[in-house]
Amino acid sequence: MNTQTPSKAIERLSRYRRVMQQLLMEKKVMYIFSHELAKASGVTAAQVRRDMMLVGYTGSPSKGYEVAGVVRCIGNYLDAPGRQTAALVGVGNLGRAILAYFLGRHANIDLVASFDTSSEKTGRVIHGCYCYDFDQLTEIITSEKIATAIISVPASAAQGVADVLIAAGIKGILNFAPVHLHAPEAVHVENVDIATLLEKVAFFSRK
Amino acid sequence: MNTQTPSKAIERLSRYRRVMQQLLMEKKVMYIFSHELAKASGVTAAQVRRDMMLVGYTGSPSKGYEVAGVVRCIGNYLDAPGRQTAALVGVGNLGRAILAYFLGRHANIDLVASFDTSSEKTGRVIHGCYCYDFDQLTEIITSEKIATAIISVPASAAQGVADVLIAAGIKGILNFAPVHLHAPEAVHVENVDIATLLEKVAFFSRK
DNA sequence: ATAACAGCGTGAATTAATTCACAGCAAAAT
């Protein structure tokens, strides 16, 4: 189905980039070997090299990879040509945590709008992001040409929100609600299911 | 490495259980076919049947799976024999969101302790969970025999927290900090990297 | 009765993801 773009590799590329951006900023590291990047990212050296093939970056056997060059190359591969924006729906505890998380940090994607139904939240800026009423969703998504959304509403509301987002033209959803969302093939849905992940960790905790 | 227990299957089992618990409670569904459970869980019918093999549950061709029976069987497979507890370290925005999320809900795992360094948070109950000072971590983890922990501290503090947790005997970590944690083989680390996931969704948004 | 379904369980096949292993190369050492 998603032949041509290994889903896992995309995640790794994003992590490599962050690791390398940090190394570049904080330690002025200019060159790095595959096994070093691998260790810092929690993968194997062979996998790093494979992933470099994917983005078409070539290192040198003697110096390794040029950090700034790889960062740029991963950016070419991962990022949209223009500015990348996203919206968040559901400014509850989790929604605010995500807004706070993205505030300032992370220049790659901007959270440019948030939505909620509660009048206590709408009409003001929360953690650096203006909160609109949910009624305005279609209007804002369309006018701002937002293609990516985060859903952090209660499970019972999630499918309804997803339907509105999809009708408004959203093409990718990061879903934190603990339900499977029904969406057309063309819309990419990524689920983060905290309860399930905790159960998984607990399971492997006892081997 | 983790031969014998397909990691992805564990996640699906957890989701099946939640879907079925809800169907049982809200709609009094007594029996369900593999394709129905598959649709509600976002997987294929064949996969549901495979996963049932894993937990050793047998359905009937005419009625399908007995919902309550499967829930019990998945519980036997996934849950610890006794009570399952977990601790949370880092009661910031995200930590509070997770505490709120688990408050009341989800009987499978109890968040029984949280930890922070800020005196504004320690010494009181936050979203139903008592917040201890970080200094008491080893003591509480040991005395309460907690094997699973959630890390929701800033990236810069995460490895240090992980080291203390591991020294205290923690066997599994759900890590929300955007760094790779170095941990011994015996400790299962599961990462939730929100920035990376959002970049992935954005990537696939434009196909 | 018996024929026609519909769905489960599972061996076999397929596909996706990762790792192995080695040729080739550039710097450093002899």
Add this chain to the structure above:
DNA sequence: ATTTTGCTGTGAATTAATTCACGCTGTTAT
């Protein structure tokens, strides 16, 4: 100069995960 060393890039092999496909079984319809 020539050897050694240590890394990259990548075809081939391996391993993990998913899907296919079909025998079997209980139920409904003829």
